[in-house]
Amino acid sequence: MKTKIYNIQLFRGIAVLLVLFFHIMLMEKKWSTLNPLLSDFLVVGQSGVDLFFVISGFVMVTITRGRFQNPSAIAQYAYNRLTRIYPTYWLYSLLLAIVYLFQPTLINPTLGNEVHFISSFLLLPQDKLPLLMVGWTLVYEMYFYLVFASFMLAPQKHLLKLLLSWAVGIVLVHFFRPNPITRNMISSTILLTSPLCLEFIGGCLAAVMLHNGFFHWRRTCFALGVFCLIVNSIWAWADHSITIINPVHRLLLFGLPYVAIIYGAVAMEMNDGRVFLSFLRPIGDASYSIYLSHTIIINAVGWLWINSARGSIPILWLLLMLTGSIFIGLLSYRFLELPVLVFCKKRFFKNNFRNQPIDDHEKMHHHPSL
Secondary structure, three states, X not given: OOOOOHHHHHHHHHHHHHHHHHHHHHHHHHHOOOOOOOOHHHHHHHHHHHHHHHHHHHHHHHHOOOOOOOHHHHHHHHHHHHHHHHHHHHHHHHHHHHHHHHOHHXXXXXXXXXXXXXXXXXXXXXXXXXXXOOHXXXXXXXXXXXXXXXXXXXXXXXXXXXXXXXXXXXXXXXXXXXXXXXXXXXXXXXXXXXXXXXXXXXXXXXXHHHHOOOOOOHHHXXXXXXXXXHHHHHHXXXXXXXXXXXXXXXXXXXXXXXXXXXXXXXXXXXXXXXXXXHHHHHHHHOHHHHHHHHHHXXXXXXXXXXXXXXOOOHHHHHHHHHHHXXXXXXXXXXXXXXXXXXXXXXXXXXXXXXXXXXXXXXXXXXXXXX
């Protein structure tokens, strides 16, 4: 498979921008006393999480090719995943823990300001949101990584069977039990059988197809995925009976189209050399830092807005939320993420990692990113 896959970085950038616009829209509703400038249509920005899950599945298959049934490679995979997720996440969680000590009412206000500190920092299943609100998606990611690591103990030729068995098990348990749980939460019961896992599996299956040389219908899949995504987004916005927080709804409305889009985009790049919107690649590189920091930034800007400049022009504050989140995320990526990755590579497993990329994903595009 082609070693550089730039379109993955593009879609990481799109995913984090979708989430960012969604949260800015919510902040405007919270802080502004005027008619909102941002449309409720931005509620579909929640689907950026679904895109991240699909991309994660695709990447996990790609970076582990040829590493199955290799204990040192599995250990390296686990180490890379842990050092990729935890250090930067811990820093932002620590900032919020300090805030919680002095102003607990600012954390998880919709859930009674309750926090499970150990579960939050370790990204364990829990019945509350973590200190850092967006951490709920990382609980899913850690679960995905754990399951995939167990798959690596088997021969690689069985990966497709394992993925399909996992998918069938989720469908049978979730969709055919008398009272299926449809809340988008992260307790262990919900996590194990969540339809959101099918988005990760879908990304895995897309990568398996491409690794096996299946490039057929790539343009059709991409176009159909984009068309369905647009139609479904309008439908989800217009039909109030649809709740995007319901994981079944978001799987059908967004997860499946994103699988088709990622398959088509990567297949077109690999087969035709087609790269989209390369100017978004830096945002894709910094997507993890932007994702972790943006809620802190937009809440800080919102606090300043409501306390010091209520009479000012709202669009200026909304633009500050957007540009500030991206700018701080880029700085965090450059001066926090990358140094941490370099340190972790040099400090541990020196012999095993001597000729390895700084991060697993460099295997895909020669650039360290999530």
